[in-house]
Amino acid sequence: MRGGWKAGVARAAGAASRLAGRGGTSLPGKVALRLDPHAIRTLSSGLQRTAVISATNGKTTTAAMVAAILDRGSARLVTNSAGANMAGGIAAALLAGEGDTGLFEVDEFWLDRVVPELEPGALLLANLFRDQLDRYGELESIADRWAGVVARAAGTTLVLNADDPLVADLGRDRPDAVYFGVEDTAMAMPGLQHAADSTHCRRCGAPYVYDAVFLGHQGHYHCPTGDARRPAPAIAATEIVLDGVRGARFTLRTPEGDAPVALPLPGLYNVYNALAAAALARALGAPLADVAAGLQAVAAAFGRAETVRVGARDLSIMLVKNPAGANEVLRTLALEDGEHDLLAVLNDRVADGRDVSWVWDADFELLAGRVRRATCSGTRAAEMALRLKYAGVPAGRIAVEEDLAAALDRALGDAPDTRPAAPPAPLFALPTYTAMLALREELVRRGAAGSSFG
Template identity: 55%
Template sequence: MNSLRLALAGFLARTVGFALRIAGSGGTSAPGKLLLALAPAAITQLSTRLARGCAVISATNGKTTTSAIVAEVMRADGATLVHNRAGANMAGGIAATLNDQKGDFGLFELDEFWLPSLVEQLRPRAVLMGNLFRDQLDRYGELDQIVDRWREVARSASGARLVLNADDPLIAGLGADAAEPLYFGLEDADAGSTIPQHAAEQACCTVCGEQFVYTRYFVGHLGHYSCPQGHGARPTPEVSATDIELDGLSGSRFVINLPGASFEARLSLPGLYNVYNAVAAAALAFALGVPSDHIRSGIEASSPAFGRAELLEIDGRDCSIMLIKNPAGTNEVLRTLCADEEPRSLLIALNDQIADGRDISWIWDADFEALAETSGAVICSGVRAVELALRLKYAGVEPARVTIEPDLGQALQRSLASTTGRLVILPTYTAMLEVRELLVSRGAATGSFA
């Protein structure tokens, strides 16, 4: 009875999804929601059919890119994937992905807020908790609440191996509640900095409440830390990256160390934050029993995920799209950008839809001051273009460099006209979808949800 109901509900949801795509409204969550309304247990029922089981990934920053790297690794390992690669990461999106795709292994990035209930329904073999940063407070509430919810997952996720970032004290602290956590982190004393960035969260020792002290900061509050009263410190990661060499916007090279194996890898994604995504992916794959040569070839085969450091060509010019959505992520993008000396012009697009965060306060926590040291035109676009331009004024960016053009199509046109070098586009989430649509219509990018 149950399986008949599921089959019918699944058929209906696929039909609705098909009709919506014909009608030209891609990326909607309606089919998944319909499926769950008709068959509330669909996620559990469909996921038990995955012969190799499934794994889930959550983090404030990097979950789409980490999933994309894991996908390459699992493909190298011979898996066929059921994967929400376009980032539909709440219940409806997961249900639709399971209903629409056929494969033997499920790979799901999950929204931070949805992680507990979806872990319960999916019963994954491994859960990767990547990092937690301040993000969209209007939607998620305060960070403490997410940490509490994730602690419940660490306590109760029976049968799932927990893969945790040793360098994020908010995540590593959850290991105390887990059966046999696997830690990953960076072990390179030349990477990062000894000075904290502005957006750093204040992480405190859970025993005495004192703030952790750091010998090294890598990305925001991710680094090498310990309690000043000696109550605890960063766990030593079993999976780590060492000998990291960053190469501007074009990528990086590093050594991945696994228990019993290590190898050098070249990654074609820029910045230290993507080294984190690669080492996180390596740790998750190791926890799933994937051999190291498949992990390596997966990392090296990885290309940028949807809108994350994608490299494109528009009208003969090189163009990069780098998503910005919160202070810590934006700081890493700006840092990577400013380390690259190639001449360029910049298009930044700030929207305030629900998926972007209705509250645009966060732009004042991101270090746009870094742009004051650079040169080249900056076009501010999106629904809140004016406030973005104001942020740049107070960041010390020369006003003569800054143009306001709220319409993204116009802004793209003007950016292309004003540069002969590379065009770098930094959009918030819905602006990124819009930019990609524009580029697809110009033939510069391929369809988004292919």
């Protein structure tokens, strides 16, 4: 029992809340912070080392990868793996956990409040994309906040994405920063995607020149005026092979040597998550063998490329919440042959962003000609359906069913005719955040998925 009487009160509040059936993932943390505004500092003081992860996309998956790596050593992790990543969730994880190593994903907006309290030994900043403008505001303002965090964390090892110009620039005055990036130009796209942000130099405003674009605005870039250039990454992926929705293979290049990695998670975006995790785990002292083995053993995080069996069909859940993330999911789906069945669930609750305009920035055009049936659900089901129609999916293949349980039945029941011996094609669910939680709850209720809330 750590943290004294205040922590005890907070734990009791959490227990009472759970008994009352009200979830309570972060409630004890909120109570602890009310009793002691520095509860995170107090509770984390006993940890031997702490690492913090922030990014627009991939926080939860990257944290799961780092945990899978560190689990191979002797570390005992204290982590907010349920994804409650604001101050209350972190304090709650500290209250609930016993261990020597803290591993926390932190909401990009909360980083400047949480990092000074945790004083982490390593800070991973993985990417910044346009996301929920009604909640987070403009990208530049988040970058400015992060620059402030970095300036006040002089004793922290920075782990940064070399390929994201906005993030890489945070290490400009930090010669000890560790960079990761993709070194396989065969992965380059023909050009910047529509939703690309930060395409202009943060120093002088000139448009960056890209030799290769890998994902959103991530790639090999330099400023034509010569004041910014992609740093050389110490941790890199080469010889990347994307294997549809099943996984990806690459060679992990590190200063300690190379290792082949067969990642059980799909898409280039998960290769980036793996590089970020490898760089952070290495900064925490993990040996290369553990890094490679941990990455190969990682399981899909909650609702992130997680596949469950519902009756006779596989249902693969791929969270989409902003244009850059959605584009990577759509690109990965497009790697699969044939026409797909989709269950697209668009909610506009606060945690999703009330503003659903982002679906028009995502490249659903990648699926034009590739959709057999799209069932659209959620509080803004009709807007989702309209987006697909204007992306080139024939209106006759699009169904609107706001109620999620009914939409799930409809999407599952309408399976394509296949040879008797072949399993029915999977259904791909593309839910926003609260829609993902609701979908998982519905699947748990039907006995198809395990509860990650324990």
